Amino acid sequence: MALLMLVGCAESKEAYEKSFKDSFKTSFDKSCTQSAMKGGLKEDKAKTKCNCVSTYLVGKYSSIELTKLSTEKESTPSKQIFDEAINSCK
Numbered sequence: 001m002a003l004l005m006l007v008g009c010a011e012s013k014e015a016y017e018k019s020f021k022d023s024f025k026t027s028f029d030k031s032c033t034q035s036a037m038k039g040g041l042k043e044d045k046a047k048t049k050c051n052c053v054s055t056y057l058v059g060k061y062s063s064i065e066l067t068k069l070s071t072e073k074e075s076t077p078s079k080q081i082f083d084e085a086i087n088s089c090k
Helices: 002-038 043-060 063-071 076-088
Strands: none
Touching: 002 043, 002 063, 043 063, 043 076, 063 076
């Protein structure tokens, strides 16, 4: 019985991670694309670049790390993570 509960918890955590990351990616892509276009990038280039960055982030970081990244955008560690993600998409 305890094993079934643990399996259920693991599945629930995986479902939460996937749902969170899907939501993060959608939101990030939208706001990133809008910001990039305001900065002068054409829409297709902005979407491509932002999609690459968000794919990198959700592939490398957990929901907890992504939440921290979102709330502390201006911190030095967050800026380093964003720079790393951007550089991976060049």
